[in-house]
Amino acid sequence: xxxxxxxxxxxxxxxxxxxxxxxxxYVHRLVGxxxxxxxxxxxxxxxxxxxxxxxxxxxxxxxxxxxxxxxxDRGRTTARRRRLLTAVPLEAPxxxxxxRRLERDEQIEAVRQALDQLPDRDRQLLLMREEGFKxxxxxxxxxxxxxxxxxxxxRAAKRFTEVYRPVEG
Amino acid sequence: MSHLSEGIxxxxxxxxxxxxxxxxxxxxxxxxxxxxxxxxxxxxxxxxLTAALRRLDLDPHATRPRPLAxxxxxxxxNRWSTGPLQKAALxxxxxxxxxxxxxxxxxxxxxxxxxxxxxxxxVVMDVPDxxxxxxxxxxxxxxxxxxxxxGGELRIILTGASPELQVRAVLTSSGRGGVYASGEATxxxxxxxxxxxxxxxxxxxELRIEIPRSASSASVIVDGRTYxxxxxxxxxxxLPTRDTSAAEIVFQIQS
Numbered sequence: 051x052x053x054x055x056x057x058x059x060x061x062x063x064x065x066x067x068x069x070x071x072x073x074x075x076y077v078h079r080l081v082g083x084x085x086x087x088x089x090x091x092x093x094x095x096x097x098x099x100x101x102x103x104x105x106x107x108x109x110x111x112x113x114x115x116x117x118x119x120x121x122x123d124r125g126r127t128t129a130r131r132r133r134l135l136t137a138v139p140l141e142a143p144x145x146x147x148x149x150r151r152l153e154r155d156e157q158i159e160a161v162r163q164a165l166d167q168l169p170d171r172d173r174q175l176l177l178m179r180e181e182g183f184k185x186x187x188x189x190x191x192x193x194x195x196x197x198x199x200x201x202x203x204x205r206a207a208k209r210f211t212e213v214y215r216p217v218e219g
Numbered sequence: 220m221s222h223l224s225e226g227i228x229x230x231x232x233x234x235x236x237x238x239x240x241x242x243x244x245x246x247x248x249x250x251x252x253x254x255x256x257x258x259x260x261x262x263x264x265x266x267x268l269t270a271a272l273r274r275l276d277l278d279p280h281a282t283r284p285r286p287l288a289x290x291x292x293x294x295x296x297n298r299w300s301t302g303p304l305q306k307a308a309l310x311x312x313x314x315x316x317x318x319x320x321x322x323x324x325x326x327x328x329x330x331x332x333x334x335x336x337x338x339x340x341x342v343v344m345d346v347p348d349x350x351x352x353x354x355x356x357x358x359x360x361x362x363x364x365x366x367x368x369x370g371g372e373l374r375i376i377l378t379g380a381s382p383e384l385q386v387r388a389v390l391t392s393s394g395r396g397g398v399y400a401s402g403e404a405t406x407x408x409x410x411x412x413x414x415x416x417x418x419x420x421x422x423x424x425e426l427r428i429e430i431p432r433s434a435s436s437a438s439v440i441v442d443g444r445t446y447x448x449x450x451x452x453x454x455x456x457x458l459p460t461r462d463t464s465a466a467e468i469v470f471q472i473q474s
Contacts (some may be wrong), residue, residue, distance in 0.1 A: 078275065082275070197226075
């Protein structure tokens with residue numbers, strides 16, 4: 051495939067359908083609110099339109115890397131937005147009883163607080179691993195040697211559990 | 220005897236070691252109580268992390284209604300197979316659409332936004348059938364993983380299953396074993412290693428477990444209890460209250 055032969059709409063749609071759920075979940079776990087996630091995921095896919103040479107796993111890794119950078123660029127705005135959302139929680143669009151909603155919100159906030167205490171690279175390592183990336187892909191994304199990814203993940207996961215205070219449900 | 224590093228233990232858990240290195244690490248673990256304990260700690264840490272991150276997906280703000288119908292691809296199917304002028308026009312439109320999508324409130328942005336919906340399905344990866352481990356989505360409503368037996372042995376471990384979960388185990392002519400979730404069971408986490416599938420948090424819905432007829436041995440273990448084993452060409456349910464042997468068995472988790 052050449053640089054001029056960007057996959058046709060069907061192929062791009064298939065790529066989108068395949069990658070979007072995972073990318074959305076990854077970004078949402080990073081930023082914590084759906085609107086910012088929508089924006090980041092959308093922008094990453096729009097940028098992919100301009101990268102005809104990227105296919106398959108390379109496109110997947112590129113998308114996640116771009117999305118991670120977009121999240122970093124938006125860091126301050128997103129963090130402020132999330133704090134506001136936390137301070138004034140929106141009504142959940144469900145019939146979940148109020149006490150269960152409160153409990154769930156507390157559980158979510160506990161995870162967020164723990165994640166927020168980790169360095170950016172640790173968050174990226176852990177979340178990319180959760181999305182099923184292989185070590186050599188994670189190494190490319192964070193700029194390290196594949197042989198050190200296991201150690202970095204182990205330490206990041208340990209740091210997470212040291213600061214994570216789960217809310218009993 | 221030098222102990223295994225935390226990186227090696229993590230890589231072993233994540234199936235990132237070569238088969239030879241994994242074998243060496245496994246041998247070491249079976250002979251070294253200290254490393255075995257540290258490996259269990261790595262497993263616990265990983266399980267805690269996975270369970271915690273899944274809580275983030277329960278955020279109600281992450282749940283949006285799906286679009287009623289997807290519009291035709293804005294990217295333009297077969298746009299490269301048209302004449303030069305059409306190509307130029309389509310190219311211009313495509314990039315205009317891309318640019319438009321970056322403008323808040325634009326129709327293209329709204330359309331893209333309407334297509335960007337979260338789904339609870341696990342990661343979907345394309346893997347060759349010769350891969351020892353595959354993570355696949357069999358349909359929009361079903362997801363799961365498949366593995367090759369290791370040395371003819373396959374183990375399926377369910378952790379945190381509840382009595383509301385229904386399990387259907389079948390023998391298959393495929394060489395791969397697998398676990399496929401549907402309904403609310405798609406929210407479960409899957410972990411794989413050679414000859415092993417672990418499913419964590421399948422509380423409701425249905426799991427379909429496929430066990431290769433070619434496997435020399437196979438077992439389904441639920442929260443430490445062996446529910447089912449493969450004996451020859453049949454599956455044998457070993458629950459205390461039921462004693463069934465068949466090529467396909469449906470059971471529910473006992474409380």
